[in-house]
Amino acid sequence: MELGLCEEEVILATSVRGFIEAECPVSRLRALRGLEHPLNYSEEIWGEMIELGWLSLVESSEDRCAALANIAIVAEAMGHSLCVEPFVSTAVGGVWALAELSHEENPLFARISEGNAVVAHGFGLAKWDSVENPAAAVWVDLVEGKECLNGELRFVEFGAVADYVLLPLSFSHSDGLGIGLISLDEARVERIRLDRVDGRNAAHLRFSQRPLGAEDVLIRGSEAVGKTRKIFDALCVAAASEMLGAAQGAFDRTLDYLKTREQFGGPIGALQALQHRAARMFVEIQLARSAVRAASLSFNGGDRDRSCACSMAKVLAGETLWLVAKESVQMHGGVGMTDECDIGFYLKRATVMRHSLGDETFHRSRWSALRQY
Amino acid sequence: MGECMNDSFKRETRAWLEANAPKTLLGTRMGKFDGYWGGRKNEESADDVLRWFEVMKEKGWTAPAWPKAWGGGGLLAEEAEVLNQLLQEYRLPPPLVGFGLTMIGPTLLDFGSATQKSSHLPRICKGEIRWCQGYSEPGAGSDLASLRTKAVSDGDDFIVSGQKIWTSHADRSDWIFCLVRTSSTGKKQEGITFLVFDLNSPGVEVRNIELISGASPFCEVFLDEVRVPKENVIGEIGDGWRVAKALLNYERSMIGEAIGGQMARVEAELLSLAAEYRGVGGEVPTSLKDTIAKFSMRERAFVLTVQKVREQWISGKKPGLESSILKVVGSELKQWRWELAEELRGLEGSGWAGEGFSEEALSDTRQWLRSRANTIEGGTTEIQLNVIAKRVLGLPLDGRR
Numbered sequence: 001m002e003l004g005l006c007e008e009e010v011i012l013a014t015s016v017r018g019f020i021e022a023e024c025p026v027s028r029l030r031a032l033r034g035l036e037h038p039l040n041y042s043e044e045i046w047g048e049m050i051e052l053g054w055l056s057l058v059e060s061s062e063d064r065c066a067a068l069a070n071i072a073i074v075a076e077a078m079g080h081s082l083c084v085e086p087f088v089s090t091a092v093g094g095v096w097a098l099a100e101l102s103h104e105e106n107p108l109f110a111r112i113s114e115g116n117a118v119v120a121h122g123f124g125l126a127k128w129d130s131v132e133n134p135a136a137a138v139w140v141d142l143v144e145g146k147e148c149l150n151g152e153l154r155f156v157e158f159g160a161v162a163d164y165v166l167l168p169l170s171f172s173h174s175d176g177l178g179i180g181l182i183s184l185d186e187a188r189v190e191r192i193r194l195d196r197v198d199g200r201n202a203a204h205l206r207f208s209q210r211p212l213g214a215e216d217v218l219i220r221g222s223e224a225v226g227k228t229r230k231i232f233d234a235l236c237v238a239a240a241s242e243m244l245g246a247a248q249g250a251f252d253r254t255l256d257y258l259k260t261r262e263q264f265g266g267p268i269g270a271l272q273a274l275q276h277r278a279a280r281m282f283v284e285i286q287l288a289r290s291a292v293r294a295a296s297l298s299f300n301g302g303d304r305d306r307s308c309a310c311s312m313a314k315v316l317a318g319e320t321l322w323l324v325a326k327e328s329v330q331m332h333g334g335v336g337m338t339d340e341c342d343i344g345f346y347l348k349r350a351t352v353m354r355h356s357l358g359d360e361t362f363h364r365s366r367w368s369a370l371r372q373y
Numbered sequence: 374m375g376e377c378m379n380d381s382f383k384r385e386t387r388a389w390l391e392a393n394a395p396k397t398l399l400g401t402r403m404g405k406f407d408g409y410w411g412g413r414k415n416e417e418s419a420d421d422v423l424r425w426f427e428v429m430k431e432k433g434w435t436a437p438a439w440p441k442a443w444g445g446g447g448l449l450a451e452e453a454e455v456l457n458q459l460l461q462e463y464r465l466p467p468p469l470v471g472f473g474l475t476m477i478g479p480t481l482l483d484f485g486s487a488t489q490k491s492s493h494l495p496r497i498c499k500g501e502i503r504w505c506q507g508y509s510e511p512g513a514g515s516d517l518a519s520l521r522t523k524a525v526s527d528g529d530d531f532i533v534s535g536q537k538i539w540t541s542h543a544d545r546s547d548w549i550f551c552l553v554r555t556s557s558t559g560k561k562q563e564g565i566t567f568l569v570f571d572l573n574s575p576g577v578e579v580r581n582i583e584l585i586s587g588a589s590p591f592c593e594v595f596l597d598e599v600r601v602p603k604e605n606v607i608g609e610i611g612d613g614w615r616v617a618k619a620l621l622n623y624e625r626s627m628i629g630e631a632i633g634g635q636m637a638r639v640e641a642e643l644l645s646l647a648a649e650y651r652g653v654g655g656e657v658p659t660s661l662k663d664t665i666a667k668f669s670m671r672e673r674a675f676v677l678t679v680q681k682v683r684e685q686w687i688s689g690k691k692p693g694l695e696s697s698i699l700k701v702v703g704s705e706l707k708q709w710r711w712e713l714a715e716e717l718r719g720l721e722g723s724g725w726a727g728e729g730f731s732e733e734a735l736s737d738t739r740q741w742l743r744s745r746a747n748t749i750e751g752g753t754t755e756i757q758l759n760v761i762a763k764r765v766l767g768l769p770l771d772g773r774r
Contacts, residue, residue, distance in 0.1 A: 003684060276762065282761060367669070
């Protein structure tokens with residue numbers, strides 16, 4: 001396993017970072033947040049991201065493992081500047097998942113990878129019956145011989161704007177599981193749009209007797225369980241990468257502040273009390289980076305090792321971001337508490353991200369079950 | 374092409390190890406310190422440990438990556454890594470351990486003269502000389518550059534007087550590498566010289582220090598007008614600080630790596646302790662599972678980070694400041710491990726010696742006490758954080774300097 005980036009990956013990372021640094025300052029979040037903004041992200045920027053080929057990474061990479069590593073690189077760079085465009089959910093929940101489920105011929109695959117549809121996912125609230133059996137929040141009932149979708153998916157990122165949602169399904173009449181990619185056209189879903197602290201687009205999605213067609217179900221039966229776990233793992237890696245990037249972003253800003261803010265006749269970064277805390281954050285980021293990288297390279301290996309690696313990445317990145325975000329606000333002092341200062345956005349993003357896709361307690365219990373504690 | 378060569382090297386090495394490694398040692402590796410230390414004073418090594426050392430020595434594989442001219446195996450870095458991985462796989466202890474191989478050897482390869490290399494390196498590879506490190510002094514621990522042991526010029530020699538402390542295993546070592554003051558003008562770092570000499574020299578006295586664990590791995594070394602030839606200076610006179618810092622990187626990376634090696638089976642050990650002492654109906658309580666998972670994830674992330682740094686070394690980068698990161702994390706993990714064992718055992722772990730306690734509990738308690746030194750020895754955690762803050766993060770020096 002090469003824990004450093006290979007040459008092609010460095011090129012990708014440099015180009016993505018270059019674009020984001022130039023086009024996506026954190027300060028833009030002020031204008032994008034709140035229910036008054038229709039999307040909570042910039043359509044122009046999203047268009048440019050698609051132009052740059054980020055949604056084609058699945059097709060242009062050697063295999064799906066390499067594709068995920070590439071997606072992770074983009075996600076990390078986006079996290080660094082807290083980008084709010086629907087890349088991760090569309091790239092992993094749309095393109096990557098469709099490829100994983102052998103749906104490359106599905107017309108939706110082309111449509112999504114060309115950037116013509118935004119995909120949300122309903123894997124965010126990790127509620128599992130057991131490590132073996134992910135429990136779906138929505139279920140499929142048989143009404144007059146026809147399958148209908150019922151239930152509520154809560155806290156769906158990009159749920160208020162997405163064209164499709166990828167979600168685990170539970171068939172109450174056959175006791176089986178499946179994965180669906182459901183169109184969110186207005187007539188058949190109730191969306192409760194959310195105004196959350198992180199300012200990203202989100203909604204609860206309510207389905208009531210929504211008829212389910214054959215085209216809505218990507219996979220069903222025994223194979224769906226393993227695939228659900230694998231897609232969940234992929235989403236965790238992408239989220240962990242984004243959180244790692246966010247931790248690095250908050251840290252970089254804070255380090256810069258420590259070097260420039262003067263008190264007691266010199267930069268506050270000369271104070272040992274702050275130096276040691278900065279060094280601690282740096283160390284945590286290095287550990288999280290190793291964990292995230294190992295997880296993003298784990299998709300060619302065994303299922304159990306992959307799930308362990310992904311849960312571990314989610315935990316380490318989540319805890320690291322939480323620590324760094326809080327310390328960053330503290331080290332910015334009074335100005336760190338103001339809305340005028342960008343650093344607060346990292347704290348707000350942190351709380352949402354570490355609780356979606358299963359919090360740290362969930363992932364540690366998953367780890368201990370997988371490792372047969 | 375390169376991969377093919379490594380594959381055949383791996384095949385041959387595997388066959389050679391299976392033919393030559395003592396069967397009794399397979400699966401016994403605990404960590405880098407668990408092996409043969411060599412030296413003139415070695416007395417108590419088991420037969421199979423000695424046999425293992427002898428066959429590896431003949432092969433040149435006590436120092437596999439050192440040049441053959443200096444007694445090493447002349448392996449490429451990738452080949453040495455393959456060998457290392459195979460030793461891990463068979464859980465074979467290293468054939469020879471000690472500060473000769475991990476600290477002064479690499480430093481001599483970087484800074485030593487041809488004469489110094491030829492006189493010291495082969496004797497390290499053959500396990501003839503065991504080395505110890507004379508850095509800290511009673512008044513110069515974390516503030517190492519304040520050291521006062523002085524070396525006064527006398528013709529072709531230095532006359533060395535002063536005191537070293539916390540010198541690991543000085544009582545069982547043959548030679549010492551030492552920082553001495555050759556000038557007290559200018560910056561305190563500038564008057565320091567890096568010197569090596571035989572502990573049998575007249576004027577050297579070694580005393581053990583008993584620790585809270587009851588063991589005495591550390592010693593005091595008293596130096597009373599010890600005569601050392603100037604040809605024993607490594608690097609230039611007055612340039613010892615630079616040599617010393619390079620050696621510290623080797624030391625910290627060695628400590629970090631060694632801890633990485635020891636950690637491999639800790640998760641299972643902790644779980645079995647949790648089941649034995651805290652089990653409820655044979656089941657480990659959820660809160661303890663959570664704690665052990667927390668520990669294990671951090672341990673795994675640490676091992677991965679060690680692996681990442683090793684990958685960089687193999688591709689030619691010398692151990693540098695990343696060794697401070699490994700030292701901070703590795704030493705705290707090791708403490709956490711023994712602390713968890715101590716907490717899980719509760720009063721069963723309160724024994725110092727004698728009846729009423731299991732052998733394992735007594736030994737683990739000593740290990741727990743010993744582990745408190747992990748964040749102090751080899752540069753305290755606070756010093757490592759200083760290094761990271763100033764030299765990695767580029768934060769300014771504080772007002773006092």
